[in-house]
Amino acid sequence: MKNNQLWVKINGSNYYKIFTRLNEIGISIYDNKIYNDFVLILTNMQDYEKITKYLVSYDCTIYEITGLKKAKRFFHKYLIFTIASILSIIMLILVNNMIFRIDIKSNKKAVQELVKTSLLKYDLKPLRFKISHQKIESIVKKILDENKDTLEWMEIEYQGLIMNVYVTEKIIPEESQNRPFCDIIATSDAKISSMNIYRGVPLKEINDYVTKGDVILSGEITYNDEVKNRVCASGEIYGEVWYKVKTTVPFVEEYIEYTGKNRYNFNVKINDNKYSILKSRIQNKKLEETNLYKLNDFEINLVKEREYVKKTRILTEEEAYNKALSLASEKINLKLLANEEILVKKVLKKEVNDSTIYLEVFIATKENIGEVRENKESDLNDSGNNKQNSE
Numbered sequence: 001m002k003n004n005q006l007w008v009k010i011n012g013s014n015y016y017k018i019f020t021r022l023n024e025i026g027i028s029i030y031d032n033k034i035y036n037d038f039v040l041i042l043t044n045m046q047d048y049e050k051i052t053k054y055l056v057s058y059d060c061t062i063y064e065i066t067g068l069k070k071a072k073r074f075f076h077k078y079l080i081f082t083i084a085s086i087l088s089i090i091m092l093i094l095v096n097n098m099i100f101r102i103d104i105k106s107n108k109k110a111v112q113e114l115v116k117t118s119l120l121k122y123d124l125k126p127l128r129f130k131i132s133h134q135k136i137e138s139i140v141k142k143i144l145d146e147n148k149d150t151l152e153w154m155e156i157e158y159q160g161l162i163m164n165v166y167v168t169e170k171i172i173p174e175e176s177q178n179r180p181f182c183d184i185i186a187t188s189d190a191k192i193s194s195m196n197i198y199r200g201v202p203l204k205e206i207n208d209y210v211t212k213g214d215v216i217l218s219g220e221i222t223y224n225d226e227v228k229n230r231v232c233a234s235g236e237i238y239g240e241v242w243y244k245v246k247t248t249v250p251f252v253e254e255y256i257e258y259t260g261k262n263r264y265n266f267n268v269k270i271n272d273n274k275y276s277i278l279k280s281r282i283q284n285k286k287l288e289e290t291n292l293y294k295l296n297d298f299e300i301n302l303v304k305e306r307e308y309v310k311k312t313r314i315l316t317e318e319e320a321y322n323k324a325l326s327l328a329s330e331k332i333n334l335k336l337l338a339n340e341e342i343l344v345k346k347v348l349k350k351e352v353n354d355s356t357i358y359l360e361v362f363i364a365t366k367e368n369i370g371e372v373r374e375n376k377e378s379d380l381n382d383s384g385n386n387k388q389n390s391e
Helices: 015-024 045-054 067-077 079-096 109-121 133-146 317-333 377-390
Strands: 005-011 031-034 038-044 060-065 101-105 151-159 162-169 182-186 190-199 215-218 220-223 226-230 234-250 252-270 273-276 285-295 298-314 341-352 356-368 370-374
Touching (some): 015 038, 101 285, 109 133, 252 285, 317 356
Parallel strands (some): 101 162
Antiparallel strands (some): 005 038, 151 162, 252 273, 285 298
């Protein structure tokens, strides 16, 4: 009987009269709550029908249904939402256990194709369910055994919907190959700070100043002024390089502020054209895409839309100065590679007016200034002819 219970609201301030009348018509009351202008009674559906039949002078309504009927009423009211939620959960479980994309981490196309073919042999491809770690290790071992002369190492790991394949190609020594004759020259004006020489003869020393094009490491091996061998010079040459960077920063700065309102959408990309699945209701938004599936020029992406508003503010002179200095550093950092860094920053000139601040900044960096220059056969012949003529 408990599954058939419900709370009934009866409007009226004379609760004594209400309960007397309920008792007269034989209403079962399991619980009750008394308020100033109404009372709540816990009864069953059959007695609720009697109340509406005999207490016609009172305003009687269902306040809350309990038990199984409440659950049925909820699911009936939110049927579409409930079905969609259940289907979404099922789809989410399926999607989370599927491979939507395979990324083979290698710069060589031939290695990528080899690994892709090997994975297909073991049915590892997009839109397949993920397999256990033990099975992955077994497949990796088989692929490495089948490609002993080509692959040195391989590892597979899942990252969300993506399967990343890390692979290292087996390097075959090139001793049998004819190496060209080449030097290492300076790529820019600099002061040499360090040299790691692997092959060749140094023509410059640490702390020497060089100009662009100077030979730092020669591939010509000589003894007693006689050329004994010509090799391809190799080594790492680091030097101190200098720049003068000019930046201008306005005092009025525009920036964006996120409102915290986010919406999710999907888009389909075909070639270079994108089509959104749902209509966006956000005007100013930043899009963050997560690729779910990719096959050649066809993609399906999950899109997070983050709403923002544009605002402006007035920078102080110190804030504008620091921003200009930071921008100068960013300009240089964009061209620096691994193991390269900014050593010194010094402001040479500063100008401030009503709307902007202008800086000229001296920046010294540590950079790899060595570049391989191959000497062609004609250069060797010219060198030999010049040597004979001088004799």
